[in-house]
Amino acid sequence: MTAPVRRAGVFAVLCTLSLAVPLSGPRVGAALAGVVLLAAYVITDGPLFDLLAYPGDYEDSRLYGLITFVLSGVALGLMATKASMPVAVFVATLLLVGYGNFGEQLVRLRFELSVVRVVGFCLAATSAAIVGQTITQSLVGDAVASSLPSVVFLAASGAFLAALLRDVLLRSDDPIVVLSVGLLLWLLAELEPSIGAWEIVVALVVTVALGYASYALETASIAGMLTGILLGLLTIVLGGYGWFAVLISFFAIGGISTKFRYERKETLGVAEDNNGARGSGNVLGNAAVALVAVLGYAASDAGFLPRDPTLFLFTFAGSIATAMSDTLSSEIGSVFETPRLITTLEPVDPGTDGGVTWQGELAGIAGATIVAAIAYGLFPEVGVVGAAIIVAAGIVGMTVDSLLGATLEGTFLGNQGVNFLATLSGALISAVLVLSFPVLG
Known part of the structure; x- marks a missing residue:
């Protein structure tokens, strides 16, 4: 020994x-x-x-x-x-x-x-x-x-x-x-949390299987895999499988987008490190706000917070829509060689913080729409107005990410900090719009 x-x-x-x-x-x-x-x-x-x-x-x-x-x-x-x-x-x-x-x-x-x-x-x-x-x-x-x-x-x-x-x-x-x-x-x-025996068994099997798949497919490191499993388990038990479907859509589609024309990204010098495998910092930067929303929903549902639990559903979806929009806009938009700085519209080199392309912007809008569509299909309380709010939150969050990248990233903020603030802005925009329109009845 x-x-x-x-x-x-x-x-x-x-x-x-x-x-x-x-x-x-x-x-x-x-x-x-x-x-x-x-x-x-x-x-x-x-x-x-x-x-x-x-x-x-x-x-x-x-x-x-x-x-x-x-x-x-x-x-x-x-x-x-x-x-x-x-x-x-x-x-x-x-x-x-x-x-x-x-x-x-x-x-x-x-x-x-x-x-x-x-x-x-x-x-x-x-x-x-x-x-x-x-x-x-x-x-x-x-x-x-x-x-x-x-x-x-x-x-x-x-x-x-x-x-x-x-x-x-x-x-x-x-x-x-x-x-x-x-x-x-x-x-x-x-x-x-009130859960049954089969519920926890299924939750563990699903999250562990998907987590290991992300590691085996090299879309997540070991730390990223463990972070995803923990987030998934908490989301299923405290929120439900509908919440998990929204969350996993980001991890799945975001992971695939990372592999999109990866060799081309390597040539341009904008590819993710470790063959595209995302670590815990990247996962948490994009999903920490969503986790807080899940905990807020559970606390509200248990009577600890004097808020309608549905409000936290929209903050959750708004943060995920932002993460999806930002990931797709950067991973798809980065393969085009003519990005422009969002603050001045001047041409910049690929991979420049705050650089955007029209192709990336369209991909980001599509990402927010995917999240909104999933939420609309799984949650009756979302409705058409709620889906539009989620799309708007995702687009605003994606734009905030680009603005922060062009102004503060590299001096005051790192990439994960920018991701966190962007998803937070998406969550807040979603919450404000929900409270401004009769979505919660």
Whole structure:
């Protein structure tokens, strides 16, 4: 057994100590955390130090990785005992990260492929989180674990987020992973999604299958795949399959458009890196606003927000219409050699930020129309006026993207920041128009 596997095993055992909180109370849990922190502080060399140390710990001969990991667990423990975080979420988060890492290291012994190691992490993490929630429920009767589908949903959501963060961060950044996963699961637990056993099974199968397909077809990196799976799962469970159809239309058509005349784009120097595979930053830049809209819809539907849930449907569709319009306009318009800067209409080189072509503009309008048509067909509350609003929101958002590209990108904003602000503008335009016209009745 290699050193990384042994270290992961020890961290998993330490995470298991989180069960002391529901089993014996927070004081015992705090005492155990104190003992581990003290040991991490006094152990500065020797075999035990080598077992627990991250590479960066050797410079100062201090187990900073272990110390910060325990402190992140203590922070979650305080939220579970002093705030309203369910104890089951606290336990599930620590077991998820600890045993997910252990499972990944075991898989690493036999498989070199990164995607296989990610699968090992997600399976081990999900299983550990399910067990943790179930045990906690039996000990303290925590309501969050009363429904098995909800338990699986929380476990899988946490596993995908943890795998994503571990892919884009350093291994020593596990405290960030712990806190991020804990806060997400706390939020999802508060929303109390009502789902059945078959619903969660189908949701997982659909999102994982489509996510892996995007990776296999080289339209998404591993991080992009995990981001898409997490977004898809949350959208299905909190919104529904109609919302997911709108979301997946962007990922599918956007991915295909990236491959459109790819060799020509390479010649012009405007092709996406990594053979067109989009990473987590690109996915989140285009879909973060949509995710917030899904969460807003769920919160409104649960009574946490005093707004008509349908309003969030339109903000969701407006942001996706913007993302679709912008992606198609840039991916299709970029193969033409005579773009013009949107602010001055002067000819610019292909790939210049803020450069537009009439072919790209038409493609963008078509993209917004596709999103509007899907929303019109799936949601009776959209109607003809609602569909027109979604198209308008997409066109405005696409234009905002080009304007930001011509003025702020490269100096104050990066590409993902521009994408985020553009989709936010599309969502806001959609919301304003909906509130201005009698769409919500």
